[in-house]
Amino acid sequence: MSVAYTNGKIFNGEKIEENKAVLTNNEVIVGVVNANAIPSQYRTEDLKGFTLAPAFIDMQIYGGNGKLFSQDLTVESLKATYEYCLTGGCAHFMITMATNTIEKFLQGFEVVRAYWEQGGKGLLGLHLEGPYINPVKRGAHLANCVKKPTIQEVSLLLEKGKDVFKMMTLAPEQCDDAVIKLLQQHNIILSIGHSNATYKQALDAFNKGIPAATHMFNAMSPLQHREPGVVGAIMNHPTAMSSIVCDGVHVDYAAVHIAKKVLQQRLFFITDAVAETTNGEYQHLFRGDRYALPDGTLSGSALTMLQCVKNAVNHVGISLEESLRMASAYPAQLMAGSMLGKMEPGYRADFVVFDDALELQRVYC
Known part of the structure; x- marks a missing residue:
């Protein structure tokens, strides 16, 4: 299944960005794109303004x-x-x-x-x-x-x-x-x-x-x-x-x-x-x-x-x-080849979502 996580802030591994979306396919990250560039075949997951980061x-x-x-x-x-x-x-x-x-x-x-x-x-x-x-x-x-x-x-x-x-x-x-x-x-x-x-x-x-x-x-x-x-x-x-x-x-x-x-x-x-x-x-x-x-x-x-x-x-x-x-x-980094912990193509699409007070909202995994 292809899912786009959007309408929130995205931690891309370096910084937290707005107006972005994370594209995933079959629980694997495809990439991070502008929120207005989500391909039509992707189902959208509304982050409700919260922050998404690697789990x-x-x-x-x-x-x-x-x-x-x-x-x-x-x-x-x-x-x-x-x-x-x-x-x-x-x-x-x-x-x-x-x-x-x-x-x-x-x-x-x-x-x-x-x-x-x-x-x-x-x-x-x-x-x-x-x-x-x-x-x-x-x-x-x-x-x-x-x-x-x-x-x-x-x-x-x-x-x-x-x-x-x-x-x-x-x-x-x-x-x-x-x-x-x-x-x-x-x-x-x-x-x-x-x-x-x-x-x-x-x-x-x-x-x-x-x-x-x-x-x-x-x-x-x-x-x-x-x-x-x-x-x-x-x-x-x-x-x-x-x-x-x-x-x-x-x-x-x-x-x-x-x-x-x-x-x-x-x-x-x-x-x-x-x-x-x-x-x-x-x-x-x-x-x-x-x-x-x-x-x-x-x-x-x-x-x-x-x-x-x-x-x-x-x-x-x-x-x-x-x-x-x-x-x-x-x-x-201690686990060679784990494909975990980063917001990069090919990595596992496991995410944590939290609000501005750092209170948990959801975990996707």
């Missing part, structure tokens, strides 16, 4: 709408998470499991497959955050499951997780080069996180092809003048990207501003959102603007992707256009 992408979310995936390994849990994502303009998500048993991860792989087989939408794959992290920086992760990797165990994850296991957060100082290379050979997106690496160790890892870091500032060795740590390595490396949790709780807005000033187009948003659960290995308790463990340890956010954008604009001073890129085009 958001969340590379790290653990659950939503009361369902924490690692505690409720069901297709219904993934459906609930997808519905939660949509409330914040996010059409694509990487379901995330924090440090756990290998058996739990293997169960997660099978549930993701079942979700896809049943026609489930939006799910990009599984992001394993751990278990190969540094116990010193484990944060809310399960201490008894943190470990160093073996080739045998990683090979098992790669075999059983084929086409499902897409991303891993790890501490490079805990992993042999052979493990890193094996994961890279299978096109797993690697990200440094929950790491106490020195500046040199982190820089070496980036230079060996690890493209990103996980939730900048949180659970990583800090920037200090005698040991710049993981934070310093992210800042000083020319291409390393990093996610950040823009809620003012995980990271103060001034620190987000500093990170953005240094990293520029290398910084992108994640929600790091969890769901409340009071039983099982992970117990996340809702605390108004965050989630915490029973002992008070910060364990996840209550964000949506649109709220990340809103916070960046209203509290950090990042332009709306750049904030939109941080929620779509930039995370998409």
Whole structure:
């Protein structure tokens, strides 16, 4: 079906324009044209004066709408998470499991497959955050499951997780080069996180092809003048990207501003959102603007992707256009050939629509 989205403002990836229309055919973008040049065969979709932008992408979310995936390994849990994502303009998500048993991860792989087989939408794959992290920086992760990797165990994850296991957060100082290379050979997106690496160790890892870091500032060795740590390595490396949790709780807005000033187009948003659960290995308790463990340890956010954008604009001073890129085009860069996150011909016609107050109006996907 050919559809033209018109009578609104269009974010074309660079700027927000009026009197334009987005042409799509069979859920693929054909192009952006003047509003008075829509071909007659296109059905028009009235945007009612609102702004249309590429739908958001969340590379790290653990659950939503009361369902924490690692505690409720069901297709219904993934459906609930997808519905939660949509409330914040996010059409694509990487379901995330924090440090756990290998058996739990293997169960997660099978549930993701079942979700896809049943026609489930939006799910990009599984992001394993751990278990190969540094116990010193484990944060809310399960201490008894943190470990160093073996080739045998990683090979098992790669075999059983084929086409499902897409991303891993790890501490490079805990992993042999052979493990890193094996994961890279299978096109797993690697990200440094929950790491106490020195500046040199982190820089070496980036230079060996690890493209990103996980939730900048949180659970990583800090920037200090005698040991710049993981934070310093992210800042000083020319291409390393990093996610950040823009809620003012995980990271103060001034620190987000500093990170953005240094990293520029290398910084992108994640929600790091969890769901409340009071039983099982992970117990996340809702605390108004965050989630915490029973002992008070910060364990996840209550964000949506649109709220990340809103916070960046209203509290950090990042332009709306750049904030939109941080929620779509930039995370998409980690996934080679995804055809997501841009308003360009050939890209997926998945859109978020919002008003001038940055309140969600609709998601097309």
